[in-house]
Amino acid sequence: MNALPVVVVGAGPVGLAAAAELTARGLPVLVLERGDRAGAAVAQWRHVRLFSRWAELIAPAARPLLESRDWQQPDVNGYPTGSEWAARYLGPLAEALGDRVRFGTEVIGVARRGRDRVVDAGRDTEPLTVHVRTGNGEERIAARAVIDASGTWTTPSPLGGDGLPAIGETAAADRISYRVPDLAAPDTAARYANKHVVVAGSGHSALTALVAFAALADDHPATRITWLLRRGDIGATFGGGQADQLPARGALGLRAQSAVEAGRISVVTGFRTETVERDDSGRLILVPAEGDPVTAVDEVVVLTGFRPDLSWLAEIRLGLDATLQAPTALAPLIDPNVHSCGSVYPHGVKELSHPDPDVFLVGMKSYGRAPTFLAMTGYEQVRSIAAALAGDREAAERVELVLPETGVCGGSGLFDAPTEESSGGCCAAPTEVHELSLPAPVAIQDLTLTATTSR
The missing domain is CATH 3.50.50.60 (FAD/NAD(P)-binding domain)
Structure with missing residues (x-):
């Protein structure tokens, strides 16, 4: 199966970072993007300025690919809009990846070859099959592994207070x-x-x-x-x-x-x-x-958040938390009912694995319904996964990122009633306080809206 590609679903920031990591390790990779360009969802919020700097928005594995093509690096201390992120980074990165990226290709299902989700035998020996739809019809692609970076952009949460559309909405x-x-x-x-x-x-x-x-x-x-x-x-x-x-x-x-x-x-x-x-x-x-x-x-x-579309993964055995629809091992780290102080630590293949081997949800989709996802979190996720697929377990389990804290407790704001914890900050202040003035609109949560529209 090692000759088969790792299929990455979605040519957004995290999907392209995954492809760059896999390419750096010499693994065959194929990125499937429903849209006609890299960062199709980013293009839909092109007017919004991110609150991460360019330095945090460029995946480490992407740099060698970009710099080999006479890429003009933006000012690392600048804050791009969605339009700038797509034009100056995502587009050039997709071009650098070349025919590893296929546009106009919608993923409509993933399964284990010859097995529906009920069958036990062969789940660790048979390849995955990715069912896609293009302008020329449908086809199946055999894959060694599937990394789902399709995001949550197409499934915003409704106005209704119970998670379903309000009557009349x-x-x-x-x-x-x-x-x-x-x-x-x-x-x-x-x-x-x-x-x-x-x-x-x-x-x-x-x-x-x-x-x-x-x-x-x-x-x-x-x-x-x-x-x-x-x-x-x-x-x-x-x-x-x-x-x-x-x-x-x-x-x-x-x-x-x-x-x-x-x-x-x-x-x-x-x-x-x-x-x-x-x-x-x-x-x-x-x-x-x-x-x-x-x-x-x-x-x-x-603007009540987003949720993952899991319908096309129905034949895959996923281990998801009942509350957040995030991977079971990751959910306790990001649960907004209990999470405080921006203390989510970087995580990788261990927290993102599922009962079906070699299937991973990454990027904003890995957070399920939890908020406050950063691009750098996704880059660390796919670095770890790529290392594991390459057989480098030590690198897969090594933490190579320190996430910035929010400076507040109960940072999600999901508490129903006023509490001592939700009324103020309890976290240590950063060692350096920055003064910053930006034109409105200032920014938007990094990947709540950057996950690609594609499957």
Whole structure:
């Protein structure tokens, strides 16, 4: 089976990093991308600026490939937009990988050759088969291993407070968006200017949208912004500020906090949407399970996270946590109900393995429904997996990354009620505090929105 390629699903940041790691170790690799370019999802949030620097966004294994092609490295201390990340890094890296990357190829299923998930015999000796659809029809590709870096971009979580769409949510699709809008585009700005806009969500995507809408309200004073939080109080939702070891991430929270404190954003806590209705004018009414509704709503921007699409892995035996849908060994490290202080340690093949051998979920998809994933985390994941597939167990189990702490406890903001832990930070401050000023929108959670659209 060693002659078969390792199939990587998705030509996003982590998928291409996996291909670079495997190439460096002399292993055959094939990247399958549904879109027509590298970083197809990144291109869809091209207007958003990341809060990681270029230095943290370029995979170590990618550098030799890029530098062999007269690549012009960006300023490592700069903060790219999604458009810049795709154009100056992901595109050139895919070109450097050459025919190892196939575009316009959608993965529709993965299985063990000749075995459905019920059959025990041969699961450790038969290759995997990757079923794909292209413009020329369907085909099967035999694979030694499969690394799923397809991300979660295509499956945003709904507005409904119970994890399912609220009653009437689908019918109100003309007034609901699930992405951070590009308010620099005149047509998009016109949609929201001088309207009552509701933003639902508590993560970095929501903070990015709030900062952008606050700037829109400065130019269009009739714009009204309401922020819906499911949790019982704001608590540490704004993040660690200057104690955050990623300065731009801290700056993002401080800008959102400033807009709230200035009265430009109204906050409603403990709000779980149950029903979306329309009034006589066609505007929306958001009705919670308990409490007063939010009325006269023109537009809703739902930024409540993402979730993995596992449907095309139905014939693979995955070991997933019942709560997060993340690999069982990884889930306790990232569970937002208990995780605090940004203390997730780097992890690799050991935490990402499944009952079916040589199948791995990486990147944002490996986190299931947990938030706050960084590109550098994905790069460390695939470095470890590539080492294991090459038989270098020592390198696979070695930790080669120190992750920056958020500077807060209970960093996910999923606590229902105010608690001592969620009201402030408990983590040690970084040894060096950075001052940073960036144009709005500042940034967005690195890979919550960068995982590729492709399978």
